[in-house]
Structure formats: C-alpha cells, structure tokens
Amino acid sequence: MARFVRWYGSGPLHLLVLIASFALTGYTMVRLFDVQPLEVALWFVGAAVLHDLILLPLYSLADLSALSVLRHRAAGGPTVPWINYLRVPTFLSCLLLLVWFPLILRLATPYSRDTGLSDGVYLGRWLAITGVLFAASATALALRLRRVRRAGSAAEDAPPDPGQGTAP
Numbered sequence: 001m002a003r004f005v006r007w008y009g010s011g012p013l014h015l016l017v018l019i020a021s022f023a024l025t026g027y028t029m030v031r032l033f034d035v036q037p038l039e040v041a042l043w044f045v046g047a048a049v050l051h052d053l054i055l056l057p058l059y060s061l062a063d064l065s066a067l068s069v070l071r072h073r074a075a076g077g078p079t080v081p082w083i084n085y086l087r088v089p090t091f092l093s094c095l096l097l098l099v100w101f102p103l104i105l106r107l108a109t110p111y112s113r114d115t116g117l118s119d120g121v122y123l124g125r126w127l128a129i130t131g132v133l134f135a136a137s138a139t140a141l142a143l144r145l146r147r148v149r150r151a152g153s154a155a156e157d158a159p160p161d162p163g164q165g166t167a168p
Helices: 002-008 012-035 037-069 083-104 111-115 120-157
Strands: none
Touching (some): 002 012, 012 037
16 A cells, blocks of 8 residues: 555545546536537637636736735734635635626626526625625634634743753
8 A cells, every 4th residue: 555655646545536537527528529519619728718818817916916915914923824814715706706707797688587586686695705705714814813822822821841951
C-alpha cells in the first residue's frame, strides 16, 4: 500500500473516485454530443474563452485589489488569513449570479410561465443569499479571531516553563 501511495501520490479510494468521475464525465459528453454536437462544442469553446480571457483577469484583479486595500491591520493584533473569508462568499455569490443572471436581471421572459414566479423575486433573493453568505463568513472570521485571541492570551497567562531558561 505504501508503494502505491508513493507511486500514485494518494490512496486507492482517491483513484477510484477520480476514475468514476472521468467515466461519468465521458458518459455525459457522449450523450450531449449525440444530441447537439455543434452547440455543445461552441458552448465549451465559449466557456473556455470567457473564463480564460475575461473572467480570470477580472477576478485576479479584484483579488489583488482586495489584498492591497485591506492589507493593513492593527499592530499587535492576532494575524488570521482573512482573505478566504472574503473569497468564498464572493465566489459563491458570483457563481449564483452566473447561473441565474437571466432571471436575476429580468432577461428571461418565458420562464415566468414555467416557474410560476414573477421576474421581480429573483434579484431580491439573490441579494438576500449574498447577504447571508457574507454574514456567515464574517461570523466565522469573528469566531476564528476570538479563538486566536483566547489562545494568545492563554499563552501569555501561562507560567513560564522551568526547563526553558537562559543558557548558562
């Protein structure tokens, strides 16, 4: 087993899940290309171009901007890697916007008959979900900061270890 892990880099369960996901993806691709091959190929090329040429530079710039603007922290305070507490809700909110933008921006008129909802509810719900995501992330960050501060103050209040004195 150790030889397999050294050769592959992970356990056999990881390899099994990877093979299963490739099999499912291959099956899906075969089924999609049987129905509308040109449209599926255009969609994949368009998604790759949209992501690599437009979205990746945009969210990289946004991430670097957030890091440079919010880099300053109080001196003497505990350091916590806070950027992921901003990245995760932003990513999830943008993903929801990307998936549901026709309904959120009221661009899809035929869907009201299918869903039974008016176009006006989607923007408010997306904003509410975004607010909940950022509030949950801020709460998680506050709890993490509190835990780090308590651990820091407990270390300061602890008596010094007698084995760690100055060298003779």
